[in-house]
Amino acid sequence: MEKKWVAALKSYNEGKVHKTPAENDKEADIEFLRLLEEERKVEEEKDPSYKTIPRFFYKKPSNENSLYFRVRQEARTRFLQNKTAEVLDKEDLERLWFLLKENVSLPEDGTERINYDQFVYVSSMLPPKCRQFFTSSTFLKFERDEYGRIEIVPFFHYVVRKVNLFQTRIQISLYDSSGYGYLKEKDLENYIFELMPTFPQLQNLQENFYPFYVITAVRKFFFFLDPKRTGKILIKDMLTSPILAELYELRQDRWNMEDAVQNWFSVQSSLRVYDQYLKLDGDHNGMLKKEELAKYSSGLTKIFIDRVFEEYQTFEGEMDYKTFLDFVLAMENKKTSQSIQYFWRILDVYNKGAIDTFVINMFFRNVIEMLENRDKSGFKVDDVKDELWDMIKPEMPKCITCQDLINCGVGEVVISMLTDAKAFYDYDQRESSETDDFDDFNGEEEEE
Structure with missing residues (x-):
């Protein structure tokens, strides 16, 4: 049976021309443009006015399970996967750090600094995806000494922060169900729920409390980033907000009790608020009356x-x-x-x-x-x-x-x-x- 399957596969592939990814993308673009042209001609036949006045409004399908949304979501997922390949990994960062250390600029004064010529040289020794950090405008962001050199350590930290921010943006964007650059409440709940196992500070959280923890965490994002109650948060606002940094503090292996109490996302803080709610709920019906909230x-x-x-x-x-x-x-x-x-x-x-x-x-x-x-x-x-x-x-x-x-x-x-x-x-x-x-x-x- 297996030999027949292999033979059938070989027979199917005979005569097939194997193309590179770039050639496949070009072929897909040509086919897409052909389909658009066909659609334009069909519309002109239905309404001759389209020949002189181009159509400028396309009604978006309301059904999120439609082919439109599914194709759009698949396209976004592939786009984000391609962007992930552009992010520097651990080996890239190690290589960058090694080259910076190896190309410290003169004079030797006990400091680790690099001038612009060495800066450009290091860039040429790195893969193309690293060169976005080696522009002249980036170099000028850092304080220069009398020899025109910048410090290596602050520059490397800058690159690491940028890489982490880029990774986070891609990670969050994968949960953007609408594809318009914002998260709805359910999107953010899914993001935090799947992020929880990666946080050492949440390892002791009981599983039956997970839904209440997620609600508690999500509310802080929406309270501060959606004060007009639109029901959505822009991803760019999340990335620049200190709230996301506060959430990522849970990545620490150890922290003192004072930090835990002050962090809204800690186990201690979430249990404190939930326990307070239970104590106010005098009739234990899961809701608060006016007289209960007054306490x-x-x-x-x-x-x-x-x-x-x-x-x-x-x-x-x-x-x-x-x-x-x-x-x-x-x-x-x-x-x-x-x-x-x-x-x-x-x-x-x-x-x-x-x-x-x-x-x-x-x-x-x-x-x-x-x-x-x-x-x-x-x-x-x-x-x-x-x-x-x-x-x-x-x-x-x-x-x-x-x-x-x-x-x-x-x-x-x-x-x-x-x-x-x-x-x-x-x-x-x-x-x-x-x-x-x-x-x-x-x-x-x-x-x-």
């Missing part, structure tokens, strides 16, 4: 909690874990513009793009009521409001915009004062010698 922090006002549930996605008046993660990220990163935008939707009650004294009074009223219920009084609200305007310095008088909060540099303080009675009290008493604290701030409400 997140002792001074959060009722109007603030109500507005969170009004503005952000809830299910029959309850908050799921994904929405809770956005809330936590906003609360823990109040200084960032993305968090200020998150809170702005809550403060902008009438959706006018600006808030005035009436809205500020609306939020302050809840703050003062909470303080008075705990025998905290004597606050001069008008003085605080005047101070608020001085802090923000809005472009329009008595009217605050989101951009004003971002530009003023103390937006997080203003937000805390309007939404958190404890934060308001701490700010008001910042210069007081009293040591009163609010550790049991919501104790009375819980007893009731």
Whole structure:
């Protein structure tokens, strides 16, 4: 049977002309152009106007399982595979480092530096794919000494960083299901899920927690890189974001507990947030009610909690874990513009793009009521409001915009004062010698 199969294969290949990959590509291009020309002629027969007015709009097929999308995806995959072949591997980098060390330029002064002539010579000794790093513009990026030399070590580190960035871009692009340079939420979930086994810091993560970990990791990317909630993140934004670098810190074999706690993607951090969610879920139904979320922090006002549930996605008046993660990220990163935008939707009650004294009074009223219920009084609200305007310095008088909060540099303080009675009290008493604290701030409400 095997001999018949071999004979049949030989018979099929007899007379076949074996072509190089370049010849095959050229043949494919010619065939593609021929098909396009046929399609153009068919369209002209259907509508004669195409002979004088070229077609400029092509409706994209809506079915992602169509031949259009499948061919497009295959083309992108092959393109990325070809690009992968252009990336420097370990042997290329070792060869580059060896040549740089062997061609240190004179004078011998104990430093490892190279001038432009030697720089060009090293380039000529390397494979063509290495020469993209040996341009004159690249050489001029580095500080030169009196002899026109640059240091070898910083240049080599520059090449390594570029190679790692290129590899990462190709790797992420493979998960771009649409092929338009961005990742949807499901794309990013797939990327992180398949990346997890490569991280030493996640080796102790229990498998049944994997789905919750992936959701936790994905939310940080979307919170900071998609503040307008378009449902997609540009790959170029991911590559330039410190969030991706924070994720890749999990590649380290060892790190101290302080670094682990501060890293959102660590096992410790993800378990902390999930455990916090479970503790707030008093009725254990997997969702949070308003009164349950209010226990997140002792001074959060009722109007603030109500507005969170009004503005952000809830299910029959309850908050799921994904929405809770956005809330936590906003609360823990109040200084960032993305968090200020998150809170702005809550403060902008009438959706006018600006808030005035009436809205500020609306939020302050809840703050003062909470303080008075705990025998905290004597606050001069008008003085605080005047101070608020001085802090923000809005472009329009008595009217605050989101951009004003971002530009003023103390937006997080203003937000805390309007939404958190404890934060308001701490700010008001910042210069007081009293040591009163609010550790049991919501104790009375819980007893009731």
